[in-house]
Amino acid sequence: MNKQQALLSFPKGTIINATIRLTGSKSESNRALIIAALSKGLIEVDNLSDAADTVTLNEILQRLAKDPSAASPIDVGHAGTAMRFLTAYLSTLDGTFELTGSKRMKERPIKLLVEALWTLGATISYLEENGYPPLQIKGGLKQATDAVQIRGDVSSQYLSALLMIGSSLEKGLSLQIIDDLTSEPYVRMTLKMLEEAGIKHTWTQNVIKIEHQDFSAGRLVVEPDWSAASYWYSIAALVPGAQIALPNLKEYSLQGDSRIQQLMLALGVKTTRTDDGVLLQSISTSEQHAAGLGAQEVQSSATAASSSNDPAASSGSNGTQNDLSTHTNLLEDESGIIAGEAPIMEIPASSSLHQDQVHRNQDDSIIDLKDCPDLAQTIIVCAAARGLNLKFTGLETLKIKETNRVKALQNELAKIGVELLEDNFVYTLNCSNLHFPERVNIKTYDDHRMAMAFAPLSIFIPQLEIEDMDVVEKSYPDFWKDLQTAGFEVVTK
Incomplete structure (x- = not known):
């Protein structure tokens, strides 16, 4: 084709003065969908992204909810997040599942996540090349231990996949992060969204612990996508006098990509909070000097915490937020x-x-x-x-x-x-x-x-x-x- x-x-000579309404965050949407599925109907999700990856994951989860036995084989296409999150999620369900994807997906490693799930007691086998999809996953994980180690410098999605199923495991989860943690804000995002759904955790040094516990009924509202906003920052940096309004975008966000605000400030783009979002403005060298x-x-x-990996400090999160629509100013x-x-x-x-x-x-x-x-x-x-x-x-x-x-x-x-x-x-x-x-x-x-x-x-x-x-x-x-x-x-x- x-x-x-x-x-x-x-x-x-085109002057950019535009208002752009962005879709919901793909990163938040995919996490919210898995959390909602694990909650078994207690959590509802608003403002889902219309990104293909999120649509794919949502359709798969709906099929699994309707009839898990008829959902396999499960093809995620190019959706890497769906592959990683589903590998962990399917391990908690009853049934046997084949999880596959596109040609490129079969070239993307998943060995570290599979080995971590093996340690917990999951039954997963490789259908083609060792260390890569497609996978056969036999659900009904019989937990052998709560303690698991995983490298943090390969993919934060491995950690998020494990953390999201932690409270559903009979013995809970004690996740030790080995080596440097890459994409730490995405792990923080996962933990914050779990907290908003009633799941408490502690994060002490390089160990995150989640006890077995129930979700609280509520609603997760997905923020607009800061990753999508980044392309408008680039445009504002290249067009003198550009003004671009991004409604509903939160200046302080769970999303790690919200750091584009600070990164692009040095390239000549100022972010101003407005009543309904943010405004991007290209600024001249003289204005940069003045600022x-x-x-x-x-x-x-x-990071916000000088001596702790967790925004709530090493003592962990205390209490449960039932108003799930409001994210804390994490960053x-x-x-x-x-x-x-x-x-x-x-x-x-x-x-x-x-x-x-x-x-x-x-x-x-x-x-x-x-x-x-x-x-x-x-x-x-x-x-x-x-x-x-x-x-x-x-x-x-x-x-x-x-x-x-x-x-x-x-x-x-x-x-x-x-x-x-x-x-x-x-x-x-x-x-x-x-x-x-x-x-x-x-x-x-x-x-x-x-x-x-x-x-x-x-x-x-x-x-x-x-x-x-x-x-x-x-x-x-x-x-x-x-x-x-x-x-x-x-x-x-």
């Missing part, structure tokens, strides 16, 4: 992401970029994306378009995502003369040969974030082709329509 392409252009901005090191790994004290000050550097006269918006340091800045790797493509492409030779760390998980995102970025950035160089887990942009051809074709590699991260380059490239425009259905189905709302021209080929 031929894939549809999007031909993008951005008319010269005291400048970042020798931009770190997204700052409220995590605004110190941009540290230090540095002088503004001038862009070379030959650059076609907007000089008054470029803000960078004499020493290359470092952006640590360990806690929000899904922002990597957006920020890297935006920085490349601005000609900023930034350094990035915390990208280790990108190679096991929908595609090898590091290689995909290297391939596509080369089309505008930019190199992404890798040296001992530090990735550096070399923009010395940056140029914008009249026409560029961007491959997506079946990766929704590749399509959306590169789309803003149409601001500089008169004819930008995005292969397989339908790939955005995975997380942001209205992306192309919303681009048109903001003044971009989108032609389907």
Whole structure:
């Protein structure tokens, strides 16, 4: 089947003053669906994402609720979160299930999660290659122990999958995290949503404990998606004078990707809280100076608690919140992401970029994306378009995502003369040969974030082709329509 392409252009002189209503958070939605299923009807969910991954997971869970014996085989397609969450969830159900996915899904490792579930007493076998889907899962987990260890530096979704079933296990769960914890905000999100559903936990040093306990009746309201918001930050950073309103988006959010606010502040985008959401505004270099901005090191790994891995401190969460519609300002004290000050550097006269918006340091800045790797493509492409030779760390998980995102970025950035160089887990942009051809074709590699991260380059490239425009259905189905709302021209080929 031929894939549809999007031909993008951005008319010269266009002023962006747009209101964009974003879908619900995919990350929150997928967790809310599993929590609701585990609660056996006690928890209801509002404002679910319309992302394909969430739709897929919801349909699977509805089939399982209706007749578990008829639900297998279960095909998650490209939905990696569904694969990981269902691997744990199905272990708690009665029945035998085959869990499979797309060709790429069968190349994405799941060994660490399966081994952790084996330790707990689950019966899971590999149907093809060891360590990879598809899986056969025999439910009715007979718990052997509550104690399990798992590496934290591979995928936070492994931890979230285990944590969500913890309260349903007869002996509860004592989860010890080995090595550094990647994407920590997503683990915090899981625990906070469990807390809002009545499930208490403690987090002491590197051990999270959840006792066997019942869910409380209530409602989980999913916030709009900060991951989707990140593409609008990129656009605001590249278009002088842009103003983009994002209704219902919470400045302080459970979502780790809300850190785009601080990361993009150093790239010239100011976030202002409004009565019904947030407003993005591109700001000039002089305005950045006036605000005291400048970042020798931009770190997204700052946390609210200086000595504890848990926002509620090591003593754990106390009490149960029955008003499930209101998220605590979990990241409220995590605004110190941009540290230090540095002088503004001038862009070379030959650059076609907007000089008054470029803000960078004499020493290359470092952006640590360990806690929000899904922002990597957006920020890297935006920085490349601005000609900023930034350094990035915390990208280790990108190679096991929908595609090898590091290689995909290297391939596509080369089309505008930019190199992404890798040296001992530090990735550096070399923009010395940056140029914008009249026409560029961007491959997506079946990766929704590749399509959306590169789309803003149409601001500089008169004819930008995005292969397989339908790939955005995975997380942001209205992306192309919303681009048109903001003044971009989108032609389907």
